[in-house]
Amino acid sequence: MIEVKHLTRRFGSKVAVDDISFSAAKGQVLGFLGPNGAGKTTTMRVITGCVEASAGTVSVMGFDLGSQARQAKSLTGYLPENSPLYRDMRVRPFLRFAAALRGISGKAAETAIDRVAELCSLADVLGQSLDTLSKGYARRVCLAQALVHDPPVLVLDEPTDGLDPNQKRLARRLIRDMAADKTIILSTHILEEVEACCDRAVVIAGGKIVADQTPAELKARAKNAGTIVLSFAGADLDDALLALRLLPGVHTVSHEGISFRIVPDDVATATSSVAALATNNGWKLAALTLDEGRLDDVFRDITGEDA
Numbered sequence: 001m002i003e004v005k006h007l008t009r010r011f012g013s014k015v016a017v018d019d020i021s022f023s024a025a026k027g028q029v030l031g032f033l034g035p036n037g038a039g040k041t042t043t044m045r046v047i048t049g050c051v052e053a054s055a056g057t058v059s060v061m062g063f064d065l066g067s068q069a070r071q072a073k074s075l076t077g078y079l080p081e082n083s084p085l086y087r088d089m090r091v092r093p094f095l096r097f098a099a100a101l102r103g104i105s106g107k108a109a110e111t112a113i114d115r116v117a118e119l120c121s122l123a124d125v126l127g128q129s130l131d132t133l134s135k136g137y138a139r140r141v142c143l144a145q146a147l148v149h150d151p152p153v154l155v156l157d158e159p160t161d162g163l164d165p166n167q168k169r170l171a172r173r174l175i176r177d178m179a180a181d182k183t184i185i186l187s188t189h190i191l192e193e194v195e196a197c198c199d200r201a202v203v204i205a206g207g208k209i210v211a212d213q214t215p216a217e218l219k220a221r222a223k224n225a226g227t228i229v230l231s232f233a234g235a236d237l238d239d240a241l242l243a244l245r246l247l248p249g250v251h252t253v254s255h256e257g258i259s260f261r262i263v264p265d266d267v268a269t270a271t272s273s274v275a276a277l278a279t280n281n282g283w284k285l286a287a288l289t290l291d292e293g294r295l296d297d298v299f300r301d302i303t304g305e306d307a
Contacts, residue, residue, distance in 0.1 A: 001026050001153055001183035002047065007056035009042050016042040018207035019056070024200075026152075029179045031198035031215075032187040035303050039207040040187040041081055044157045047185070048078040060153055074102070077146035081157040083138045087131040091122060091141055094130060095148055102149035116144040119174060135162035143171075147178075154184045160193060172196045191295045205303035215295060221302075222293030228262040228270060229291055233284040240283070247273040259287070 002024045009017040017039045024030040034040050045051040047058045049069050058065040060072040086094060092113060099109040117123050120140040125133060130141065139162045146154060159175065160168040175184060175197050186197060194201050195215050203211040203218075211218060219225060232240055237255065244253045244260055249269025254261045264270035267290065278285040 001061055002185065003057075003059045004043075004047060005057045007043070007046060007058065008054045009039075009046055009051065010054045015207055017046065020204065020207075020209045021056075022202050022209065022212060024183050024185055026183050027179060027181070028200060029175060029184045029186060029198045031194040031201040032185055032204065033189065033191075033194055033201050033299070034204040035189060038204045038303070040189075040204060041157055043204070044078075044080075044155055044185070044187050048076055048155050049073050050078070050080075074149075075151055076153045076155060077149065077151035079143050079146045079154075079156045079159055081161065083135070083142040083162070085130045085138060085142060088129070090127060090129050091133075092126040094141065095126075095144055098145035099148045104149060112148050112150070113144075115150075116147045119147060120144045121170070136164060136167050139163060140167075140171075152182055154178065154182055155187075156184065157187045158190075159186060159188075160190070168193075191299060195295060203299070203302060210302045211298075216292075218298050219293035219295050222291075222295075222297045223301075224261070224291045224297075225293030226264070226267070227291045228264055228267065228274070228288065229256075229259055230262070230274060230288040231259045231286045232278060233286045235281065235283040243277055243281070244274070247277060249273055261291075 004023065005021050007017055007020050008015065020043070032040055032043065042051065046053050049065055049072065060075050063072040063075070065072045095113045095116065096109055099105065099112050104112055117126055120143050122140055122144060125137055130138065133141065143159065160171050163171055172193065175186065178184065188194065198215060201211070201213060201215055201218055202209055237258070241253060241255055241260065244250060244262065247270065249264055249266045250262050250273065251265045252263045262270055271288070274288065275285065
């Protein structure tokens with residue numbers, strides 16, 4: 001649905017996006033993730049045709065953005081950052097204007113506006129002036145204009161920026177629901193958004209792609225991923241540490257406050273051994289969890305953000 005090949009964008013001597021390539025398929029929510037200044041927004045602007053590439057190509061459903069821009073743009077809905085709107089307009093006329101730009105008018109336009117107003121929970125403000133809207137409502141109006149022509153491809157730049165926690169939850173659910181028959185690229189620096197919405201994450205730093213994996217695969221790269229964290233009630237910590245080190249399936253054990261972290265040779269064997277140890281010694285197993293890894297730890301590591 002979207003294919004980006006060797007995309008580069010320069011601003012004078014500054015290279016904002018540096019020879020990146022990726023693709024996104026139908027039914028996929030691709031998270032475009034990176035720290036501020038990494039090149040996320042510039043990439044979004046290029047693949048929606050708002051900014052020209054310095055080098056490389058972008059195609060949308062087979063239409064080349066350079067030579068077939070009208071066809072490619074007609075298939076794309078774009079939610080820019082910062083919700084750029086005509087603040088002197090009211091919500092319904094603005095959405096009517098957005099529909100007209102997409103070649104939709106008359107009864108079809110009103111039907112489309114009612115549809116996106118319901119999707120984005122805007123029914124109560126359709127008659128309101130845009131300059132009186134809260135940041136959250138303005139963001140939802142901007143999302144509605146991206147959806148008004150029901151495009152097969154959506155490019156969303158920080159889609160939940162300005163929304164309160166309840167609105168964020170609803171927006172993420174909407175994104176997941178829409179993904180069934182669309183391709184969605186979602187630019188964000190919010191890690192929980194990637195876990196909540198995305199099938200795949202492309203991580204960019206310094207204008208270059210540094211990772212392209214599922215969120216689960218990224219978390220598995222964390223230093224402590226796959227380790228077992230546990231604690232006992234009623235056990236002497238030194239005795240427990242010594243006993244844990246002798247268990248089958250246990251590679252190494254470290255002491256973290258009142259908890260222990262096991263690097264297992266085999267998770268199932270180590271877990272079974274810990275349970276048997278607790279039973280045999282009369283210790284209560286207060287907690288036992290498998291650390292899946294944290295996305296923020298991996299993010300800091302691969303983007304050089306540890307400092």
